[in-house]
Amino acid sequence: MNADSILMEHMMNPKNYGVLESSDAIGIGKNPQNGEKVAIYIKVKTQDEPIIEDISFQAIGCTTTIVSGSIITSEAKGVSFSRAEELVSITLGMLDSLPQEDAACSEMVALALKASMDTYKERLKDENFPIISYRIQASCTSPEENENIDTSYEQER
């Protein structure tokens, strides 16, 4: 399978799409400019450290968001929180090298994954802790269109 066919496979049949009924935590990444969002559901098992036993995602977004969600959740399935946090950092670190639209979509998925793990950690202390939602910094729009928009990371509860 070449890169094109792998990409096509994620477009045609996104992995881990849908609601995970037995999830332990949910996290959200959103783009406040256009209303797009990604919700990630994780089921966690604890050994020496928490491990993402199962994961799923849902999105209001474009095909690039779906492909990013499919790839990132596939990578995160079965790994420890520390490995998943590395995955988030790597994804956020490479945003500058991506086209603007793709960067916004990947960031939204990465932040949703981060939010799901952060929600889980908070729920260990307070089981009623609300779902954490992070806003993206990247933009789907051109810098000219974007100059009046505040894009600082913001956590919503």
Place this chain on the structure above:
Amino acid sequence: MQEIFKEIHQVWLATLHAGFISKTSSRVTLYNFSDIFWRHFGWVENYFIRNEINYNYDIPQVPLRVEKLSYLYNDIINRLKKIQTKLESIDDLRIKERINSDIIYIVEALKLLEDEEVTAFSMNRQYNDMELSNEARDALTLFLFEESYKEYELILVYNYSKANSNSAFLNRIYEILIGESVFHLRSFGEMMATMGILAVPRMVMEEIYKFEDLEQFLLGGIDEERKAKENCKALSNAVSQTNAHFASFFEFINNQENYHIALMQEALTYILSQKENI
């Protein structure tokens, strides 16, 4: 009852997609059956609304990737039999009997359909023997993925609004828009199947169709239709160099969006006038 609703939703999608996949006259039969399942979906939804039962359109991923259409027919038949065993949970005798009677006939009719090799997932990205530049092929691929999902989403959004509205004026508009989106979805689905890139439909998030502000939804919808027009126009330009057939098709779709915008504006004017009258 909720289980029946989800199963009917999946049967509707599976039958519709089997229609996209088929390359024979079975396609028409499958579209007719999918229309019947769509009506079953509406009956059960109405039952929920009448009885104030909370519901949503969540479903698991529908498995469509098969090598032969008969495998998909068998899956649909199994789902239909499962629905039959659960019909007892419906206390509305008329709905129960209507659904059961349709299922009895359709199960037998599906068994008689000719088997076909499935090429809808081959990823060949060729449209019959038509010439397409790489740029046109990529633009067309992305467009079909985006818009086929969008049409499915719109069908559910308009359907939910229609089912939960008592306004005959608005329901006329929703009904037309559902019909238009079904036509677009069929057109795009058939193209995707021909190009070997048929996508498995993915679930629509609840907040998309359970919106609170109809005025805002319509304004957003008009904006989306305008974007869809631009996408069609851009695609028509991208493919026009190499393929006149596609260019004229997307020009046609582009012009249809004008009608959708006019209908949504009509609905918007109506709800604003209703507000003023309060």
